[in-house]
Amino acid sequence: MKLSVWGAAQQVTGSMSLLQTEGYNILIDCGLDYEKGTYLDENQHFPFDPSNIDVVILTHAHIDHSGNLPTLIRMGFEGQILCTPPTADLSELLLLDSVNIFLSKQKKKSQGRKKRSGPAPLYLQKHVMETVDRFVTIGFNKTFQINGNITLTFVPIGHLLGAAAVILSITEHGITKKIAFTGDIGRKNYPVLPDPMPLPPVDYLVCESTYGGRLHSTGTTIEQKLIETITETCIKNPGRLIIPAFSIGRTQSLVFTLNQIFSKGLLPPVQIxxxxxxxxYATDVYRKYHELVSDEAKAFYQLKGDEFEFENLTYTHDQKESKSISNYLEPCIIISSAGMLEGGRIQDHLYYNIQNYYCTILFIGFCAKGTLGDRLLRGDPIVRLRNRDLMVYAAIKQTDLLSGHGDHNDLMETVRQQPVEQLKQVFLVHGETKSMFAFADALKQKGYQVAIPERGETFEL
Known part of the structure; x- marks a missing residue:
């Protein structure tokens, strides 16, 4: 059995690992790589023949894990894609949204003075629908027989609705070995989602390391942070609180937390x-799979009703409704995507409010280097929007209390569930090198054997 790491190797995005057993090839995740060059350069060429892949296993729907599946199919993959039911539904939404982003980039490039056509989309809607047709859904904690020698079990890992760690049991030459892929590990007591479940003992573990060496903020809760920020921006002052948030996962957790705050009467009403x-659309998926949300969310539903609906909360549906927000003159909270400010309706709200002294922009998630969100967080005094250079007068704030990733302690706990004497090797992926080495050092001190694969590095298991 051979493991090759082809994505998220000493970086965060582009998760993709190839597991080769006797006569059978398994691809775990097939995500978009954002971090080098253009999306075309890095994602349209695979380092293996897609037609040789027998099955894909998808840990969760986020685009850095699912986003290159349509390309894989476009280039010859003919097998099934195994995932949980919510992952299938959420992936369809995200992949269709990716097509819109590709087309919008092409349109922007085409509007130059020489009217040259922009880059061709990586894939189109028809490729997404072909991908959706390949999904085979499997519930949590149910053993699925992939073939005569390989079984699969999905274990809930938090992070996002439907997200799972992958447990594979593989028999070769009469010897059975178990390998786990964590996907992205969630954190405890996260709004809407249940805590990650412990993983069963395995022989090999491929583990994410996003927050290696880093701890989440302590001493306050997300409720307290939101109350403090809303009070300062919208109650003491007649301002606007703009919260860039990823549409799938982060927005649902934020809305539920705001529902809890206002239903308890901890703040006077504010339009949201x-x-x-x-x-x-994603919120409807959360409602569809309500049995998978946290006990806290279920209890709230029994007592108060829908976690994602409450007084003074408005969901906009079309561009006209979105633009009308600019004409709302009372203090308000605007939740919009994309979380890193690289596209979407959030840019409209920034354009109209970035020079507003009474506006606060609160970041609740990670912003990759070079993104507009990153430039604001590092304190750039001028940003460019709609071909205009605008002074930044709005207050820029950040909190990691709604990060969907477990921190260093959560990562350590996941690995330490594994007996040192049984776990032969830990492979660290999905993290910046600084985080990976900090996590690796901590694991080695506990007696674990750790490898930090380079892209394309292959290991005999």
Missing amino acids: FVDSPLAN
Whole structure:
């Protein structure tokens, strides 16, 4: 059995690992790589023949794990894609949204003075629908027989509705070995989602390391942080609180937390706009799979009703409704995507409010280097929007209390569930090198054997 790491190797995005057993090839995740060059250069050429892949296993729907599946199919993959039911539904939404982003980039490039056509989309809607047709859904904690020698079990890992760690049991030459892929590990007590479940003992573990060496903020809760920020921006002052949030996962957790705050009467009423069609569709998926949300969310539903609906909360549906928010003159909260400010309706709200002294922009998620969100967080005094250079007068704030990733302690706990004497090797992926080495050092001190694969590096298991 051979393991080759072809994505998220000493970086965060582009998750993709190839597991080769006797006569059978398994691809775990097939995500978009954002971090080098253009999306075309890095994602349209695979380092293996897609037609030789027998099956794909998808840990969760986020685009850095699912986003290159249509390309894989376009280039010859003919097998099934195994995932949980919510992952299938959420992936369809995200992949269709990716097509829109590709087309919008092409349109922008085409509007130059020489009217040259922009880059061709990586894939189109028809490729997404072909991908959706390949999904085979499997529930949590159910053993699925992939073939005569390989079984699969999905274990809930938090992070996002439907997200799973992958447990594979593989028999070769009469010897059975178990290998686990964590996907992205969630954190405990996260709004809407249940805590990650412990993983069973395995022989090999491929583990994410996003927050290696880093701890989440302590001493306050997300409720307290939101109350403090809303009070300062919208109650003491007649301002606007703009919260860039990823449409799938982050927005639902934020809305539920705001529902809890206002239903308890901890703040006077404030108008809230959720300005993201994708978030609206994703929230319906959360309602569809309500049995998979946290016990806290279920209890709230029994007592108060829908976690994602409450007084003074408005979901916009079309561009006209979105633009009308600019004409709302009372203090308000605007939740919009994309979380890193690289596209979507959030840019409209920034354009009209970035020079507003009474506006606060609160980041609740990670912003990759070079993105507009990153430039604001590092304190750039001028940003460019709609071909205009605008002074930044709005207050820029950030909190990691709604990060969907477990921190260093959560990562350590996941690995330490594994007996040192049984776990032969830990492979670290999905993290910046600084985080990976900090996590690796901590694991080695506990007696674990750790490898940090380079892209394309292959290991005999």
